[in-house]
Amino acid sequence: MTELILALDFGGTKHTAGLIGRGETEFRARRQVISPANADGDYDLRTMLGLGHELLGGAQPAAVGVSFGGPVDYDTGTVKLSHHIPGWENRPLRQIITAEFGAPTNVDNDANVAAVGEHRFGAGRGCASLLYITVSTGVGGGWILNNRSWRGRDSMAGEFGHIMVDPLGPLCVCGSHGCVERLASGPYIGRRAREWLAVQPERGAILRRLVDDDLNAVDGKVVAEAAAQGDELAWESLAVSARALGQAIGSVANLINPERFVLGGGVTKSGERYWDLLRATARAAAMPEVSYEVVPAGLGDYAPLWGAVAIADEPPA
Amino acid sequence: MTELILALDFGGTKHTAGLIGRGETEFRARRQVISPANADGDYDLRTMLGLGHELLGGAQPAAVGVSFGGPVDYDTGTVKLSHHIPGWENRPLRQIITAEFGAPTNVDNDANVAAVGEHRFGAGRGCASLLYITVSTGVGGGWILNNRSWRGRDSMAGEFGHIMVDPLGPLCVCGSHGCVERLASGPYIGRRAREWLAVQPERGAILRRLVDDDLNAVDGKVVAEAAAQGDELAWESLAVSARALGQAIGSVANLINPERFVLGGGVTKSGERYWDLLRATARAAAMPEVSYEVVPAGLGDYAPLWGAVAIADEPPA
Structure with a gap:
């Protein structure tokens, strides 16, 4: 049995x-x-x-x-x-x-x-080393190195969301500044868009329509939807997220040189333009000799x- | 025998x-x-x-x-x-x-x-995981994970010098921007000081004296010497280096959570003030739950x- x-x-x-x-x-x-x-x-x-x-x-x-x-x-x-x-x-x-x-x-x-x-x-089958990254309410990560989990000294390894990508960036919940999570996660994509809508009354028409002018209803998901429909303000908030992820992925490729990055979580469903910018930013930050793949997660x-x-x-x- | x-x-x-x-x-x-x-x-x-x-x-x-x-x-x-x-x-x-x-x-x-x-x-004896970092003409690194070298997919792992710490930073030889190496290595400590000396004629008196006013003779080593003697312009150039290293070390602590960072190379002989700033910057960038040590290399x-x-x-x- x-x-x-x-x-x-x-x-x-x-x-x-x-x-x-x-x-x-x-x-x-x-x-x-x-x-x-x-x-x-x-x-x-x-x-x-x-x-x-x-x-x-x-x-x-x-x-x-x-x-x-x-x-x-x-x-x-x-x-x-x-x-x-x-x-x-x-x-x-x-x-x-x-x-x-x-x-x-x-x-x-x-x-x-x-x-x-x-x-x-x-999406990591056949791969001896990978970083799994999830981008939704927060940004988390987990390592496979030599086909095994790598957890680190305090079981804290994989905190990809708290790589600092901008030393002048906004304060993060962790106490640091300009962390990947503070720039790339869904709630902050929404918050950035809300802040911009509040001070740029002439922009974001599509996004405003999608939430019936209720700015409090703007979250990462509706920003992605508005961007897909051509709203440039919405796209700019998404782009900050894609660039933060790409920059950190390129740096991590140089540092650890894993075979693959596997990206899951709601924010990574923000469309092809999001993925293109993320991949281009990562490629520009990684050294030419460093190879890797960035792929969507397979198990949702x-x-x-x-x-x-x-x-x-x-x-x- | x-x-x-x-x-x-x-x-x-x-x-x-x-x-x-x-x-x-x-x-x-x-x-x-x-x-x-x-x-x-x-x-x-x-x-x-x-x-x-x-x-x-x-x-x-x-x-x-x-x-x-x-x-x-x-x-x-x-x-x-x-x-x-x-x-x-x-x-x-x-x-x-x-x-x-x-x-x-x-x-x-x-x-x-x-x-x-x-x-x-x-300096890494008894440690199952460490990142060795050398800061001199360039900035390089090598990993020990689970008591063994970690080399990565293309034997490229350990390129700590090409972590991007400032997306708006200067162009690096690798083609990217604001890399650790571009901010922290000896030649760039010297170059920064030379550029500042050229446009701030009232500053850097100690440094100028140490090179007999020959700005071409300003390198990382003499900048460290001038800083040790109290030259604030020299110290500011060193501080950019210490902050870049510290920021990247804090991010890497979050990402990999190794037991120890072992730092060698001429630039790390820049004195206690340099180490204090490096350590404080790393601690501020690392999450509170993440522990590690930063120690000088033992074998020179x-x-x-x-x-x-x-x-x-x-x-x-």
Whole structure:
């Protein structure tokens, strides 16, 4: 009988569980729950354990892989905290899951897990080294080097979003200035456009129409839509994002020389013009002798769930 | 009888050879030759083979390690070119050395080899991951990850000098803008000071005195000396260098989270104020959760030679 692997993805706004047979290429079943606004660590955990038991229907998993949307100490499997949900501080998540399902468990943060997912099942297949980058509400990243996750001294490696691309750039939540995330993420694409709309009343007609003149409704997604329809103000805000990503990718290509950059997250769905500018900026910043590919992620929102399947099988740290 | 290891360091301006017994901590003998201005690949090779035979005195080495001052394809041991000396293009250096001395040979570029040297014998001992950075005529770097060299897809990893730290910065030899090297290396510390001296006649009195008012004599070293004596114009040029290095180190700490940064090269001998600014800038750019150390290199100019001893023993690629 095929052994069962349980994959759990604790997200900031939703939780997903999947059940798959070892070696299989499709989930046998998947369940997702959207978190209520007042969710906390206890709620998240109770919900996810419920989903797992529901999928297993009394069966015993051979291994469990867990993706968590926040910093994790991989060696101990302990969650440090969630930046979105209260009550997650220092929870020994691996220990809790192992006890609950009676199976060996690995836990890592979502960016690392998604990188493993893309490497094993998605746009990074056949690649010994890659940086997975996700650009949505924030900008995160995860490394595969020598076909394995690279986590670094404090399990903090992969913070691509906090490469400084402009020393005179705006203050970032991390305390630094001009970070990739501060320039490239969806919320800041929206914020920049709102600020420009407020002081340039003659511009952004298409964008204004799309939100019925309600500037508070301007977010990264509608900016991308307006840019696609030819709004130049909208495009300029997107372009800042594409250039920040491209500049950092070119620098990272020089520094680490990985085979591939795999880009996922909502912002990377901003169209061909966005990708062209991102790629051209990266190529200009990378040295001529340095080669690499920049490709869209293959697994979409399910990269962490697929990665959870892959890390379930890793030897314990 | 102790097996002999021959270490060869092909530099841009001088060649060094060393002979050591396996496991020993001091060279039995070392020889160095300064290259004439008209040296080429043939000259370099002939000189170095001569030094090797002189040191060996007819004995047979068990292994040879070679550091080369330019890009090398590690897998084949072929030199791609020298940026300083003509006639090095595509020389199969490993093959040549193996044939000459009848011993297994490994060849890598000087920054990677110096990183291995510092890791095994210098300021990186006991550290599983580090970036070695050398700041002198250029800015180079070499990675140790998981106690091994990380070379990347094209053997190009470690080009720390070509991280872009200022998108509006000056044009770099690599074709990009505002690279670390363009802001931090010795020649550009000198050039910046010269440019400022030319347009700020009332400033830089100490620096002017040190070069007897001959602005062409202003280089990175004399700028550091003037700054140490209290010249504020000189200090400002040094500060641009320290800030560029610090900013990039902070970003790399976030991206890779290595245990240590080991800094060598003449520019890093610019005094405590330089190091303080570099460290403070790095700390401000790194996320609070990311820890690392920034330390001076321990082996000075002999890092590549010690690294050559270490790579002599590596298994063939």
